[in-house]
Amino acid sequence: MKRLLAGASIGLVVLLAVLLSWPGPIDPVAWEPEPDRGLVGGFAEPLAMEQARRIELGQAPEDVALGPDGALYTGLLDGRIIRFNPVSGQQTLFADTGGRPLGMQFDAGGRLIVADAARGLLAVSTEGSIAVLVDSHNGQRLGLIDDLDIADDGTIWFSSATQRFPLGNYLLDFLEGRATGLLLAHDPATGQTRVALDGLRFANGVALPCRESR
Numbered sequence: 188m189k190r191l192l193a194g195a196s197i198g199l200v201v202l203l204a205v206l207l208s209w210p211g212p213i214d215p216v217a218w219e220p221e222p223d224r225g226l227v228g229g230f231a232e233p234l235a236m237e238q239a240r241r242i243e244l245g246q247a248p249e250d251v252a253l254g255p256d257g258a259l260y261t262g263l264l265d266g267r268i269i270r271f272n273p274v275s276g277q278q279t280l281f282a283d284t285g286g287r288p289l290g291m292q293f294d295a296g297g298r299l300i301v302a303d304a305a306r307g308l309l310a311v312s313t314e315g316s317i318a319v320l321v322d323s324h325n326g327q328r329l330g331l332i333d334d335l336d337i338a339d340d341g342t343i344w345f346s347s348a349t350q351r352f353p354l355g356n357y358l359l360d361f362l363e364g365r366a367t368g369l370l371l372a373h374d375p376a377t378g379q380t381r382v383a384l385d386g387l388r389f390a391n392g393v394a395l396p397c398r399e400s401r
Contacts, residue, residue, distance in 0.1 A: 212356070213363040218388070242276045244269065250334070252291045252299065260299060262288025268301070268311065282315040287354055290334030290393065294375070295341060302332045302345050304354040308373060321345075321373050321380050330367070331357065334393040343373040344383070346390035360389055 226232055247264040254260055258270045266285050271278040286305030294300050299311040300320075307322030307329060320343070323329055331354050335345035349360040350367040360367075368390030373380045384390075 212352075213359050214365070215362055216364045218364040242271065242273070244271065244278070249288065250290045250292075252293055254293055254299070255297050260291060262291060262301065262303075268299070282311045282317060284309060284311075284317060289332070290345070292335060292337050294337050294343075300335060300337060300343055302335045304331045304333065307332055308335070308343065308345050310375075320375070321371070324371065324380055324382065329369075329371075333391055336393045336395045338395055341375055343375065344370065344393050344395060345373065346370055346387075346393050348389045348391055357389075364388070 224230065244261055245263045245265075245267070248261040250261065252260045254270070259273050260268060260270055260281060262268050262284070264287065266283050266287060267280060268282045268284065268288050268291070269278050270281045281299075284301065284303050284306055286303040288301045288303050288309075290302040292300055294310075297313050301309040301311060303309050306319060308320040310318045310320050312318075321329065329347045330350040331348040331352070333346045333348040335343055337343050347369040349357065350369065351363065351365065352360045366386045366388045368385075368387035369382055370384040370387065370390055370393065371380055372383050
């Protein structure tokens with residue numbers, strides 16, 4: 188028994204030494220979250236959801252955008268963007284980015300602007316052709332492009348959730364706790380892009396004030 192315990196102790200010491208010296212993909216820092224306020228105020232459950240019905244759209248739909256044609260659009264895990272009728276649920280393929288379309292919104296010209304985690308900020312024409320608007324800044328490839336919103340003047344505000352990890356390893360960003368996310372602004376008229384905010388922790392959603400309050 189003593190030999191068994193001694194062997195187990197040595198094994199644990201060796202394992203601990205290996206874990207402490209093993210090079211890992213993350214370099215974590217501490218983060219203290221704010222207290223959970225619960226489902227109150229703006230976080231209260233809306234009663235209208237009781238009348239909601241489920242529409243099956245495929246694997247992992249992300250954002251939903253209302254098109255000028257009255258249809259709804261969403262991106263799927265396999266790179267497809269589908270158009271669907273909110274009443275009948277009928278679906279058709281609109282485009283395939285070949286990446287991972289996340290946030291999306293139509294601009295004033297009828298183009299679907301897409302934050303694609305793998306390919307960057309994209310513009311999809313009404314015929315479904317795809318153009319890359321932004322995939323790098325100052326010579327550096329942008330990380331996980333996540334969400335966007337479009338201002339009245341046409342400026343596209345979009346986020347890079349993390350500059351450290353791709354979408355497939357996004358959980359490592361949470362474990363690491365480093366603030367490498369960005370908020371960027373792209374001017375379609377000039378093609379110029381600037382960093383508006385940096386040092387953000389997993390910059391996920393982007394939302395401008397409602398048009399009525401601007």
